Amino acid sequence: xxxxxxxxxxxxxxxxxxxxxxxxxxxxxxxxxxxxxxxxxxxxxxxxxxxxxxxxxxxxxxxxxxxxxxxxxxxxxxxxxxxxxxxxxxxxxxxxxxxxxxxxxxxxxxxxxxxxxxxxxxxxxxxxxxxxxxxxxxxxxxxxxxxxxxxxxxxxxxxxxxxxxxxxxxxxxxxxxxxxxxxxxxxxxxxxxxxxxxxxxxxxxxxxxxxxxxxxxxxxxxxxxxxxxxxxxxxxxxxxxxxxxxxxxxxxxxxxxxxxxxxxxxxxxxxxxxxxxxxxxxxxxxxxxxxxxxxxxxxxxxxxxxxxxxxxxxxxxxxxxxxxxxxxxxxxxxxxxxxxxxxxxxxxxxxxxxxxxxxxxxxxxxxxxxxxxxxxxxxxxxxxxxxxxxxxxxxxxxxxxxxxxxxxxxxxxxxxxxxxxxxxxxxxxxxxxxxxxxxxxxxxxxxxxxxxxxxxxxxxxxxxxxxxxxxxxxxxxxxxxxxxxxxxxxxxxxxxxxxxxxxxxxxxxxxxxxxxxxxxxxxxxxxxxxxxxxxxxxxxxxxxxxxxxxxxxxxxxxxxxxxxxxxxxxxxxxxxxxxxxxxxxxxxxxxxxxxxxxxxxxxxxxxxxxxxxxxxxxxxxxxxxxxxxxxxxxxxxxxxxxxxxxxxxxxxxxxxxxxxxxxxxxxxxxxxxxxxxxxxxxxxxxxxxxxxxxxxxxxxxxxxxxxxxxxxxxxxxxxxxxxxxxxxxxxxxxxxxxxxxxxxxxxxxxxxxxxxxxxxxxxxxxxxxxxxxxxxxxxxxxxxxxxxxxxxxxxx
Amino acid sequence: xxxxxxxxxxxxxxxxxxxxxxxxxxxxxxxxxxxxxxxxxxxxxxxxxxxxxxxxxxxxxxxxxxxxxxxxxxxxxxxxxxxxxxxxxxxxxxxxxxxxxxxxxxxxxxxxxxxxxxxxxxxxxxxxxxxxxxxxxxxxxxxxxxxxxxxxxxxxxxxxxxx
Numbered sequence: 001x002x003x004x005x006x007x008x009x010x011x012x013x014x015x016x017x018x019x020x021x022x023x024x025x026x027x028x029x030x031x032x033x034x035x036x037x038x039x040x041x042x043x044x045x046x047x048x049x050x051x052x053x054x055x056x057x058x059x060x061x062x063x064x065x066x067x068x069x070x071x072x073x074x075x076x077x078x079x080x081x082x083x084x085x086x087x088x089x090x091x092x093x094x095x096x097x098x099x100x101x102x103x104x105x106x107x108x109x110x111x112x113x114x115x116x117x118x119x120x121x122x123x124x125x126x127x128x129x130x131x132x133x134x135x136x137x138x139x140x141x142x143x144x145x146x147x148x149x150x151x152x153x154x155x156x157x158x159x160x161x162x163x164x165x166x167x168x169x170x171x172x173x174x175x176x177x178x179x180x181x182x183x184x185x186x187x188x189x190x191x192x193x194x195x196x197x198x199x200x201x202x203x204x205x206x207x208x209x210x211x212x213x214x215x216x217x218x219x220x221x222x223x224x225x226x227x228x229x230x231x232x233x234x235x236x237x238x239x240x241x242x243x244x245x246x247x248x249x250x251x252x253x254x255x256x257x258x259x260x261x262x263x264x265x266x267x268x269x270x271x272x273x274x275x276x277x278x279x280x281x282x283x284x285x286x287x288x289x290x291x292x293x294x295x296x297x298x299x300x301x302x303x304x305x306x307x308x309x310x311x312x313x314x315x316x317x318x319x320x321x322x323x324x325x326x327x328x329x330x331x332x333x334x335x336x337x338x339x340x341x342x343x344x345x346x347x348x349x350x351x352x353x354x355x356x357x358x359x360x361x362x363x364x365x366x367x368x369x370x371x372x373x374x375x376x377x378x379x380x381x382x383x384x385x386x387x388x389x390x391x392x393x394x395x396x397x398x399x400x401x402x403x404x405x406x407x408x409x410x411x412x413x414x415x416x417x418x419x420x421x422x423x424x425x426x427x428x429x430x431x432x433x434x435x436x437x438x439x440x441x442x443x444x445x446x447x448x449x450x451x452x453x454x455x456x457x458x459x460x461x462x463x464x465x466x467x468x469x470x471x472x473x474x475x476x477x478x479x480x481x482x483x484x485x486x487x488x489x490x491x492x493x494x495x496x497x498x499x500x501x502x503x504x505x506x507x508x509x510x511x512x513x514x515x516x517x518x519x520x521x522x523x524x525x526x527x528x529x530x531x532x533x534x535x536x537x538x539x540x541x542x543x544x545x546x547x548x549x550x551x552x553x554x555x556x557x558x559x560x561x562x563x564x565x566x567x568x569x570x571x572x573x574x575x576x577x578x579x580x581x582x583x584x585x586x587x588x589x590x591x592x593x594x595x596x597x598x599x600x601x602x603x604x605x606x607x608x609x610x611x612x613x614x615x616x617x618x619x620x621x622x623x624x625x626x627x628x629x630x631x632x633x634x635x636x637x638x639x640x641x642x643x644x645x646x647x648x649x650x651x652x653x654x655x656x657x658x659x660x661x662x663x664x665x666x667x668x669x670x671x672x673x674x675x676x677x678x679x680x681x682x683x684x685x686x687x688x689x690x691x692x693x694x695x696x697x698x699x700x701x702x703x704x705x706x707x708x709x710x711x712x713x714x715x716x717x718x719x720x721x722x723x724x725x726x727x728x729x730x731x732x733x734x735x736x737x738x739x740x741x742x743x744x745x746x747x748x749x750x751x752x753x754x755x756x757x758x759x760x761x762x763x764x765x766x767x768x769x770x771x772x773x774x775x776x777x778x779x780x781x782x783x784x785x786x787x788x789x790x791x792x793x794x795x796x
Numbered sequence: 797x798x799x800x801x802x803x804x805x806x807x808x809x810x811x812x813x814x815x816x817x818x819x820x821x822x823x824x825x826x827x828x829x830x831x832x833x834x835x836x837x838x839x840x841x842x843x844x845x846x847x848x849x850x851x852x853x854x855x856x857x858x859x860x861x862x863x864x865x866x867x868x869x870x871x872x873x874x875x876x877x878x879x880x881x882x883x884x885x886x887x888x889x890x891x892x893x894x895x896x897x898x899x900x901x902x903x904x905x906x907x908x909x910x911x912x913x914x915x916x917x918x919x920x921x922x923x924x925x926x927x928x929x930x931x932x933x934x935x936x937x938x939x940x941x942x943x944x945x946x947x948x949x950x951x952x953x954x955x956x957x958x959x
Binding site: 661668672761786789790 | 799801802804805808817819822
């Protein structure tokens with residue numbers, strides 16, 4: 001597991017580096033665009049620019065989404081970054097001589113391009129990773145981005161005086177160009193294809209949960225209102241900040257240097273809020289407090305700017321807004337969408353993340369224009385509007401929290417929250433309280449679902465609630481609570497555990513066994529024997545099989561002695577289950593046991609041999625570090641290839657009999673035997689050669705005369721050793737043989753004494769139908785009742 | 797009385813059992829019942845409870861609706877197959893046109909058997925999938941018609957480039 005995590009991190013490192021470079025470039029551009037706008041056009045142009053960004057964003061975003069849908073993601077990334085570089089170089093040439101429209105266009109273009117460039121990196125990352133990996137590795141990517149943002153801001157400050165603000169466009173272009181190399185390296189295998197094969201977005205007709213859909217609408221509406229008001233306020237804060245910066249610094253480079261430092265500090269503060277303040281606040285105070293912290297900070301800052309309109313206060317206001325908005329506030333709003341049904345979320349999320357804020361920003365800019373241009377008020381006076389809007393914001397936030405709680409309750413009932421999503425992050429106080437309340441629900445499935453969601457919360461209150469559920473009258477609740485306590489690593493007293501080990505329900509006993517195994521205490525002698533015997537007995541009952549297999553496997557080598565003993569005594573179905581248990585024990589002893597069983601393959605029924613090979617294949621995949629002896633596999637492979645060739649000869653001899661119904665049945669039985677044997681050959685080859693490719697070749701060969709089939713033959717010819725490839729290719733290429741075809745009567749005579757009772761029965765019946773009496777007379781004394789019946793009833 | 801092998805011979809020709817290994821069909825053969833109906837005798841009526849599938853061994857059965865003849869079922873053919881999978885009442889009636897010998901597979905026995913025998917379940921599901929795929933392709937799947945997405949689902953995922 002550690003190795004796979006390391007591999008994931010290594011795979012994500014180039015992406016994180018590339019993202020850092022992209023963010024550094026954008027944080028070089030951000031102060032430059034601000035400084036240029038303030039220097040040439042003044043803060044008065046900012047509201048117009050904001051409105052232009054909001055309006056153009058709809059078209060640019062739409063065109064980009066359309067292009068992204070059919071394109072290969074790696075090419076899309078290269079094209080998007082290349083286009084931004086080209087546009088920056090063009091602006092570098094045009095800006096010195098260009099007038100106000102060029103500066104305005106530059107500001108709007110950089111603001112629009114930034115999210116497009118960052119989104120391609122995220123798309124590449126999400127296409128290469130599954131949901132679970134993504135949650136772990138997006139943190140690495142995010143950290144790379146924040147480090148890049150800080151570095152970009154500091155770089156601006158360090159070099160702007162030496163180079164001038166305009167030449168920073170070249171620096172940003174160089175950083176973007178550099179990001180292409182790690183992005184190319186970061187092409188995780190299959191990512192490109194997976195992006196292209198993403199499932200279609202759910203259509204509007206996709207049904208959502210009935211009453212849940214109403215709750216979803218209420219929550220989405222509340223979230224949209226909150227996002228809208230928040231965006232309006234952010235524009236006012238931004239304009240106020242830029243007004244003071246425009247007046248506070250004399251020249252363009254000084255403005256750029258200040259903005260560079262400011263954004264670097266802002267990014268650093270956002271990082272601290274993201275990793276430390278946010279989780280603490282969510283865990284201790286819940287969603288309500290986490291949602292209120294940004295409006296309160298902005299409200300406080302806006303009041304301060306009304307009372308003391310200075311650059312320092314404006315900087316403090318923007319600092320509070322910027323650092324909290326993209327850390328604590330963003331994390332909290334991401335939690336708020338968790339209870340939405342997957343289809344509703346897929347539809348609402350892009351709208352909530354882009355359209356609503358863009359509309360809010362446009363309205364914010366219009367309010368600024370109205371107040372400043374028409375009412376002739378100062379920018380500082382906008383604080384009055386901000387304070388009023390903060391009041392509305394707090395109200396909408398409160399409504400959003402209440403809607404979240406309602407939607408969460410509903411989602412618990414319908415169990416359509418992704419458990420891994422809740423378990424991946426810290427559990428906020430509001431969600432935890434709701435889940436604790438759900439533990440008292442009458443619905444067993446709601447309670448078990450809430451237990452699963454609560455499992456990662458390691459606090460005394462949760463532990464106490466889970467311990468109380470161990471005495472629930474419902475077996476499912478007892479087993480889930482036990483499993484959750486085990487996940488938490490919480491101690492369970494011995495008396496309770498002993499009671500649970502004697503529980504009438506197998507799932508509860510299995511969970512108790514797992515706890516015992518973790519503790520390693522008292523898991524010896526008679527108790528182990530008893531519990532293992534119990535688990536082995538339960539393998540015969542389909543509904544308990546999975547739990548029993550897991551329980552047995554959790555004892556590792558201790559279970560192998562019992563497995564060996566039971567393999568000799570239990571029926572065929574239970575033996576297959578036992579072999580599945582062995583496949584779940586990644587130890588050398590398990591491999592040795594399976595190899596010993598394989599060495600005795602000639603005495604084992606075909607279905608058991610297939611299970612042994614399957615178990616070995618699973619162990620080889622899950623624990624490649626173990627020692628695998630090829631000799632029993634080679635012996636079995638040789639026999640299987642021989643059997644395939646022999647079945648081919650039998651099939652050729654039986655074909656003339658296929659004119660009768662009995663003959664057709666015999667041919668079909670032989671063909672089934674051959675197919676099973678050929679599958680075994682490939683399973684065995686999978687133990688000697690790359691299993692995935694061998695499996696793919698086997699499937700390709702199932703469609704003879706296709707191009708895939710021809711490729712598979714070529715692959716086998718090139719990859720396999722000659723001693724394996726020659727007999728195999730003879731079999732897969734039609735089983736041509738030089739041996740003379742056997743007489744059908746002789747064939748029936750031979751098959752009627754085969755070791756396989758079903759083949760014997762069909763051969764006897766076919767012999768009778770074709771007037772071959774010898775085997776029929778013999779079969780009347782056969783030990784197998786089906787064969788005897790075939791012989792007696794046969795139309796002889 | 798038919799032997800297990802004879803019953804397997806007949807069952808192996810039935811569409812929904814075409815993908816079930818013959819050895820597993822022997823388990824089915826052991827639970828099917830042989831039933832005889834005299835000419836003109838009703839096997840089941842319209843809106844009767846659907847509780848079994850029938851396979852004609854000898855003679856001819858007639859399927860009808862509202863007293864009209866809809867189809868004749870000859871030896872080796874089945875009728876009432878969907879009774880194995882759902883509980884909807886019979887849409888058609890079945891009557892013996894001549895003296896008829898049928899194999900009757902009871903729904904309860906079938907469900908019990910597939911619950912225990914994964915190879916039978918897999919074979920039946922595979923045959924149903926093949927049947928469904930054929931049906932979808934007949935409704936314009938190959939021309940990119942409305943069922944293309946459903947076909948893609950049967951193939952394990954949407955085709956490349958699908959939005």
